[in-house]
Amino acid sequence: MRIGIDLGGTKIEIIALGDDGRTLLRRRTVTPQGDYMATVMTLAGLVEAAEAELGRRGSVGIGIPGTESPTGGLIKNANSTCLNGKPLRRDLQAVLQREIRLANDANCFALSEAVDGSGQGAEIVFGIILGTGVGGGIVIDGKVIRGANAISGEWGHNPLPLPALDDLPLPDCYCGRQGCIESYLSGPALVREHFNRHGQQLDVAEIDRRASAGDAACESTLQRFEQRLGKALAGVINILDPQVIVLGGGLSKMTRLYRHLPVCCGPHIFSDVFQTRFEPPKHGDSSGVRGAAWLWN
Template sequence: MKGNKPEIKTCHQPKYQVGIDLGGTKTEVILLTNKGKELFRERVATPVDTKNNYTSVLETIHTLVSQALSVVSPTDDYTIGVGIPGTIDKKTGVVQNANTTWLAGHYFKMDLEKKIGKEIYMDNDANCFTLAEAIGGAAKGYKIVFGIIMGTGCGGGLCINGILHSGNHGIAGEWGHFSIDPEGEKCFCGNIGCIDTKLTGTGMARSYKKQMNQDLSAEKIVKLARKNDKECRQIFDQFLDDFGKSVGGLISILDPDAIVLGGGLSNIPELYTIGIERVRKYAYHKEVRTPILKNFLGDSAGVFGAAWLGCNT
């Protein structure tokens, strides 16, 4: 990488790649050439609280794709990739495990293909993040890359030699739904004590409320912990210890060449100092050398990864 720009992936397939990053609050589109040049980018609010969120999102994505393609010739070939907060069941084609619950149970890929009149490449947003960071971001040059997103939820993805690995059920990398605390909180997935209930901003805030019976954001908990507030320091230390257990266990099972962190909580500096010490404590190796890297592409990773889905076959 040079300067503050990613090394953009060259795609040997069609001339253009359209990427859509569908999030809970924003939806972003990008148009790239197969040489990696950015031609168009737009970000809009994801429809919420409408009478039919699902139909509104289909229309929003259709509009964004049309806007992006308006800057190129209609005769040029292109791919469209979409990153979503969920996975596609390989057997049925429906969305499953979606944090954005109104997506769950829908044939989103097929409905979007029907709406746009074009084949769609679709994958989990954490997979798109991992793909982007593996081929054009912080983990470029590493063979086996595990990407972790820690924000309001906790997801993951696995990229091997620049190709996403989705697994038999399409859930490879769903590290956030591994239970590490049988006495913990119930996760939205139905299990108890998932990593998703621990290594998230909502998880940290929930721990504080349970202990102090009042609301406090994760950001404020971390700030007060640094000022030696007793309760906040205890909760933050538990967060770092849970990080060590979770990532240490991941390394013991997968032993990736690099791990890259994304999401809002990836900006916590202590993850790369105390957090790494805890990882070394819990991993099944005396001298863990696995690089744990902060993302390079920020919140642009998802849309780049979505665009590159069409080159990832």
């Protein structure tokens, strides 16, 4: 039995998978806010409760909104800031008395979709998260690529390529830089962009709905978003050349992206053909937690 946990900023989800990938158990709870030790004990409690309910012990993999430093084993780059600088894996191993595997949540998402999702059978899968933040994970031949600095797939903190006049001034990013892809392409960035240009405080789903109904302001906002996303992803494609890019996160639910992205990426691709597929996640919101379980695949 494989247990996976998706540690999010507001919720924690646990899943138990059988050897055949069948879901044996799934639970959710709220994430303790700003309290590291409460988070550790909540994670351990979820594992212990799941094993008690199922009557067996399992391997444990955890997806986190950051990554583990390859030098000191401390968490870095987590937008759940109470995790940063903490030895999360070591602390959990001490409580649960077993080895824990831990990976960035976008890596878990990509792994899930590569194993038995929309990228199944592909040599190279790039899984991206378009939500509160912008992240990514790379899976090659079924294996997550972590990298020398444990930052593989972090395309959201590259600068937006070829900024146009519409992209200026460069927005501030929480990482301390300016003009990061995440500061243009996250959900909050899209909402802020629409408000700043049109004075309408709308969420992403409503912007998408109104654009589909012919609202010119919402349509222009989404066209700018798609052009920026196309340029940003073209840079990744020119380096990785994945067969499949799987889109996750709240913005991936905009079905127009799957029609428009090939057109928006195409002019920036260094090739006479462009065959990369853009796919929604087969496992939807459950992909990250399933990928955490598959860290023991």
